[in-house]
Amino acid sequence: MAEPVFSFPLTAEELPFLPDDAWRYELVAASLVREPPVGAEHGGIAGTVIGHLFAFVRGNGLGRVCAETGFVLARAPDTVRAPDVAFVSHARAEETLRGGPFFEGAPDLAIEILSPSNTEREMAQKVREYLGAAGRAVWVIDPRRECVTVHLADRAACRFSRGDVLDGAPVLPGFRLAVPEIFE
Numbered sequence: 815m816a817e818p819v820f821s822f823p824l825t826a827e828e829l830p831f832l833p834d835d836a837w838r839y840e841l842v843a844a845s846l847v848r849e850p851p852v853g854a855e856h857g858g859i860a861g862t863v864i865g866h867l868f869a870f871v872r873g874n875g876l877g878r879v880c881a882e883t884g885f886v887l888a889r890a891p892d893t894v895r896a897p898d899v900a901f902v903s904h905a906r907a908e909e910t911l912r913g914g915p916f917f918e919g920a921p922d923l924a925i926e927i928l929s930p931s932n933t934e935r936e937m938a939q940k941v942r943e944y945l946g947a948a949g950r951a952v953w954v955i956d957p958r959r960e961c962v963t964v965h966l967a968d969r970a971a972c973r974f975s976r977g978d979v980l981d982g983a984p985v986l987p988g989f990r991l992a993v994p995e996i997f998e
Contacts, residue, residue, distance in 0.1 A: 888943070
C-alpha cells in the first residue's frame with residue numbers, strides 16, 4: 815500500500831492523513847507541532863468539564879460540545895488548533911462545517927488545560943489565535959494552581975480560583991460551575 819506523501823508547508827487538508835504514532839499534532843502557520851498524549855489528571859479534568867458543559871448545552875439546545883477537535887484558525891499558511899474542549903453554537907456549527915475534516919474558524923468557547931509540556935508563551939499564542947479567529951472566549955485551566963483564567967476579546971483576562979464559580983457568560987449565559995468541581 816502506498817504511503818501518503820506530505821509537502822511542506824503542510825495544509826489543513828493533509829493533517830488528518832498523518833500516520834498514527836500516538837502523538838497529538840496541531841498545525842501552526844503550516845508547521846507541524848507535536849504534543850505528547852495527555853496524562854490521567856488532564857484527561858480527568860477534560861472529562862469533568864465536558865460532562866458539565868454537555869449537560870448544559872444539550873439541556874438548552876445550544877449547539878455542540880467537542881473534545882480535541884480541529885479548528886482551522888488561519889489559512890495560507892494554515893493553522894489548525896485542537897482545544898481540549900470546545901463549544902460551538904448551532905448557528906456557528908452550520909456556518910463552519912463546510913465538508914472539510916475540521917471546523918473553519920474558532921469555536922465560540924475554547925478550553926485548554928495546561929499540561930507540563932505547555933509554556934506560558936505557547937498558551938498566550940493559542941489564546942490570541944482563538945480570539946483572533948473570532949472565538950468569543952477561551953478558558954485556560956491550570957491544574958497545578960487549581961484555577962481557570964477566562965479570556966474574552968473585549969475584556970482583560972479574569973482568574974477564577976478555589977472559592978469562585980465560573981460563569982459561562984457571554985457565550986453560555988446561565989452556565990455555572992464551581993471551580994473546585996473541575997479538580998475533584
